[in-house]
Amino acid sequence: MKTFIAILLIALSSSALADGRKLAVPDNPLWQTECGSCHMAYPPQLLTAANWRQMMKGLDSHFGANATLDAKEGVEILAFLERYAARDQRYSANTQRITDTAWFQREHRELSNSVWTHAKVKSRANCTACHVTAERGDWSEHSIRMPDGRRWE
Template sequence: MLEQGNRRRFDGVAWAAAVVLATASVDAATAGDHRYLMNDPTYRTECGSCHVAYPPALLGAGTWREIMRGLDRHFGTDASLPASTEAQVRAFVEAGAGKDSAVVPTLRISDTKWFRKEHRREVDPSVWKSAAVKSPANCGACHRQADAGDYDERSLRLPGGESR
């Protein structure tokens, strides 16, 4: 058992670490280092089977809420989950959600302003339609570590092989 004084110090350290992690995931959409914490195995399994599990920080809480409300008619498919799994996923995405308070009408990361700005300049329109990409939602076609929440420039490789 920890003595009272030690325990207090330990709690302090754990708290400081938690604040650093929380800040890092919320600010990541605008910061230089585009690596997101994807530490929920349930989320990665349930929301990463048809496409990569998208980082919660890339949409605001309101948009995630709409997505979770409509899983039975999710982009032309049924992605509904058992109630307890759904609650767990909802808690994870809302806790990690970005600051954007407006609901994105199409519920797509790829339709947000920052996404368009970040990508339009850098990616030729023909690339989005190529067989290797097919859809802007197919993050992993270019961000080779997208599965792990890593969108850093170092792991970026456009189809065709050129790394940037």
């Protein structure tokens, strides 16, 4: 019985870890420097290739900000995004906002509006306000710290 529980625990913890890890951002220095200055360098897995292509066409007005790249960097970054982009339509949004995808909405469905407007959060773009280890590739629920300091579980 003890062995069984041990095996079960290992299986459970590794699957939870895998879940939290699958959104790790593939290593790409250009993505980090060019697209990780004003906001975290988001996982390319969180939008479809069509969404990324659309977004990269309008960087002079990127959600209200000027985020223009030179042509060569733009081509390299788009290739990176297309390589890792989601194929599932749950990760698609015609606004090109990750936070408007069905996947994001579902994952965050239990949150009240007061969390989003909290002074430490302020924007849905501010992942690391709660996913404090996200920039190290760890998005697991276990690592979440709510703005008031509580754990999520």
